[in-house]
Amino acid sequence: MSLNESSKRDENTDSDERFMALALEEARKAAAIGEVPIGAVVVSEGRVVAQAYNRREIDHDPAGHAEHTAILKAARRLGRWRLSDCTVYVTLEPCPMCAGLMHQARIKRCVFAAYDPKAGALGSLYDLHDDERLNHRFEIGTGVLQEESSRLLKDFFKDLRGREKKPVVCEDIHPVSREEVAKRPAWMKAPALAEGTLTSDVVYEGRIFNVEELTVQLPDGKTGRRDVVRHQGAAAVLAINENDEILLVNQWRSALGRVECEIPAGKIDPGEDPRDCAIRELAEETGVVAGRFEYLTTFDTSAGFSDEALHLYVARDLEQGPANRDEDEFFEIQWIDFEKALDSCLNGQIQDAKTIIALSVWGHKRCRG
Ligand SMILES: [Zn+2]
DSSP states (O other): OOHHHHHHHHHHHHHHHHHHHHHHHHHHHHHHTTSOOOEEEEEETTEEEEEEEOOTTTTTOTTOOHHHHHHHHHHHHHTOSOOTTEEEEEEEOOOHHHHHHHHHTTOSEEEEEEOOTTTOTBTTSOBTTSOTTSSOOOEEEEOTTHHHHHHHHHHHHHHHHHHOOOSOEEOOOOTTSHHHHHTSOGGGGOTTTOOEEEEEEEEEEOSSEEEEEEEEEOTTSOEEEEEEEEEOOEEEEEEBOTTSEEEEEEEEETTTTEEEEEOOEEEOOTTOOHHHHHHHHHHHHHOEEEEEEEEEEEEESOTTTBOOEEEEEEEEEEEEOOOOOOTTOOOEEEEEEHHHHHHHHHTTSOOOHHHHHHHHHHHHHHHHO
């Protein structure tokens, strides 16, 4: 190696470390918002033209990888798709998607810090930078600030395991799916008891339900009238903390002319999964975020005149955060010992149906283990 080559290499190593340090700064931004810490910068002729960090979770973007975003940004800034003068610095070996994009962008070089034996496409699982079947090849540089990048990733995952709160673990299998309805026993659909609907008129359109007036044909051939409340359905949450206390909200109920003591609940938005509704209502009303959600049961709130179904969930591994209530919602929040709450169902202090059902069904379920 001539002296010239040697000094050129040192210069390259110096600038590689300098740019990788910038990529690591990007990776730390990702860690700060709970994303897997991976960062990238794109450099053209010694100048940073784009930088980005992994934002897959926060943007709900399967392509939100750091180097993917950085390459797209660089192309827009440079006003061209062909980046044949660019080096991409990234803190973890690129995946096949990102290596594919590097190929499409005709980059000159990719330098990464740590190898990714599970998904890497520049040496680990594939050699997409050096495949003679493809019409472009690019150089790679490896191991630059590898220690720092690996430590950042390790610390992040260690911290995540330590918290064990997120992401939410959901143990339920929703029981009222179409498949389950189809499997309902024949007696539930018994033609001998069925009433045929002859006419139906919407006589009231409200904010949270509609009222329909039905004329039905009874099994003996005569006709009858039914008033039916049509409701989107609702979800409610029995939130239990580590002291075996449950979360109750005291809320004025105009229909009753008094305060009702209830578990948090809310109406399902059209098309919303009941479980998502339960998670949302709990967080909005009380600020409580649960690490674990378990489906409990579904019940028909008032089968005599309404099609409203209410889905019950149990929430545990709770963490208190800020509430975000609707403007017209006023509550008091209280934590009550589970057994005391059950007693309150017997002495009339708790009279709310969903709360009584949640406490008794959960009490039964946990007795059975
Ligand atoms: Zn990727």
